[in-house]
Every structure is written in C-alpha cells, then in structure tokens.
C-alpha cells in the first residue's frame with residue numbers, strides 16, 4: 613500500500629485507496645472542490661495528511677476513513693430496483709445508501725449494473741482492485757443469466773448468439789459476447805462478456821429482436837454470486853481475496869498506476 617501504509621500520505625493517495633478511484637480522478641476531485649478535510653474544502657491534492665492530526669475526510673459530503681486498512685473484497689447481491697450510485701438526488705434507493713447503512717466506509721464497487729438488473733457486484737476498499745476489474749482494457753469476464761420476453765424459436769436465438777459472438781455494430785460501437793448458450797425449461801440464456809459497455813446485454817439482444825425481461829449477473833472473473841441472497845454482502849474467503857488482489861496488482865502494474873476509468877461517474 614506504499615506511502616499510505618506508513619500512516620502519513622498525500623491526500624490524492626488516500627482518496628485513491630479509500631474511494632477506489634484512479635490517480636487522475638483523485639486529483640480532479642480535489643481540484644474541483646469535492647473533498648473536505650476536517651470540514652474545510654481541500655485545495656491541494658499533494659498535501660500530506662497525518663491521520664493523527666486530521667480527523668475527518670469527506671468526498672461529496674460522504675465520510676471516508678483516514679485509517680490505512682487491509683484491502684478487502686466482498687460479494688454483494690444488488691437487488692433489482694437499486695441504483696448503482698453513491699448518491700442520487702432523484703432516487704433514495706442506491707447501492708451507496710445500502711453500503712453506508714451496513715457500515716461500509718470507503719468502499720466502491722466493480723462494474724455497474726442497470727437499476728432493473730440484479731446480481732453480483734464486487735465491493736472493495738482497494739482502489740487498484742476496483743480499477744483493474746472495472747477497466748475495459750483488462751477484459752474481465754462477466755457472466756449473466758438473461759430472460760427474454762419471447763423466444764419464437766430456439767434456432768433463431770442460437771443464430772442470434774452466434775452473431776453476438778462475431779460482433780454486432782450498435783451506435784458506433786462493436787458489441788460482442790465471448791460465448792452464449794441456452795439453458796433450462798422454460799429456456800433462458802447464459803452469456804459472458806469481456807467489456808462493460810452501457811446496457812450492453814440489452815442492446816445486443818434488442819439488436820436481434822429480443823427484449824430482456826430479467827438480467828442477473830452471476831459471475832465477475834472467477835467470483836460467483838452463488839446462493840447469496842438479494843441485499844446480502846459477504847467477505848470473500850482470504851485465499852480468493854489474496855488471489856484477486858494479486859491479479860489486480862499484476863494487471864495494473866502496481867499501486868499508483870494511471871488509468872482513465874471514471875469510477876465515481878454515476879451517470880448510467
């Protein structure tokens with residue numbers, strides 16, 4: 613955890629670690645006046661914070677911990693209807709609110725889900741992990757179960773899945789699944805994707821004439837939702853946590869690496 617491990621650390625580094633944002637985002641947040649230290653707006657992202665002297669750090673009014681902590685990773689089952697946002701003026705039902713109520717300070721999640729979608733979000737207080745698993749550059753496999761309004765014929769759906777594997781042009785982007793198969797009675801679809809473009813699964817199926825009625829994310833990388841109940845959060849077993857953190861460090865190239873992801877952008 614580099615300089616943050618020795619208690620005193622520059623403000624932007626503390627923000628990176630505790631809010632799970634990139635170095636660039638941390639600098640921007642301070643320079644745009646969204647960070648306060650002991651109630652006063654912080655002006656200098658490079659100021660050294662001494663946790664023994666400063667007592668309160670807040671981002672957009674939300675408290676962040678000043679204590680260097682062990683990096684942790686949780687599985688969280690986002691219920692349908694909950695918005696992936698730290699806070700939203702029009703919707704009180706946010707992941708941020710649930711996490712604060714559960715005492716998660718300084719955690720953020722990997723990869724957003726639409727408000728009507730449900731399933732696995734990984735939560736972490738480790739900025740490097742959140743960056744590595746969120747950034748399209750690292751192509752982390754995400755798996756979804758998808759229920760459709762009407763399946764006219766399984767053959768048509770199979771053809772659609774093969775077309776999705778080859779890639780579908782939509783709004784100037786090429787959308788693609790890694791693989792897909794039909795399962796169960798009544799049938800639904802299991803698809804895996806490497807990228808997390810906005811509404812990607814719904815756009816892919818809509819392009820082939822299928823409307824998604826339910827979308828459940830069942831895995832992010834090697835971590836599975838399993839039978840975790842909606843609304844529940846559970847810490848990963850230590851071995852999984854260590855493996856994930858190790859992979860994240862390798863992908864990103866160590867703490868402090870610069871990425872362009874905008875992990876506090878709630879506009880989705």
Ligand code: URA
Nearest residue numbers: 725726811812813814
């Ligand atoms: N694709 C979607 O369409 N929505 C999500 O929430 C995730 C992937």
